[in-house]
Amino acid sequence: MKSNVSVPRNQIADFCRHNRIRRLSFFGSVLRDDFRPDSDVDVLVEFEPEAQIGFMALSRIKRELSALLERPVDLVPKDGLKPKIREIVLASAEVVYAA
Numbered sequence: 001m002k003s004n005v006s007v008p009r010n011q012i013a014d015f016c017r018h019n020r021i022r023r024l025s026f027f028g029s030v031l032r033d034d035f036r037p038d039s040d041v042d043v044l045v046e047f048e049p050e051a052q053i054g055f056m057a058l059s060r061i062k063r064e065l066s067a068l069l070e071r072p073v074d075l076v077p078k079d080g081l082k083p084k085i086r087e088i089v090l091a092s093a094e095v096v097y098a099a
Helices: 009-018 055-069 083-092
Strands: 021-027 041-047 073-077 094-098
Touching: 009 021, 009 055, 009 094, 041 055, 055 073
Parallel strands: 041 073
Antiparallel strands: 021 041, 021 094
16 A cells, blocks of 8 residues: 655654654554545554553654645554454554654
8 A cells, every 4th residue: 555645754754763653554544545635544553562652642742743745634543442442453554654
């Protein structure tokens, strides 16, 4: 699959290292033909095991990633995936960064 947004790979890597993100993946419409100019980017993140990421940090990460991608972002921590959609999301996700 190919994402429908331009990803500044070196900036994403720096961003992930700075925020203790072990893996960052895209899923959803950003990988499909129904992605529109007003669509948000669904982003799945997996943090380093020892990272303590609270609500405020997640909000900041979401804002900063939106600015980096120049699009609204729907940020979903991997451990926050609902069981009903977990398998589908994990099977379709495209890894953008992996430590």
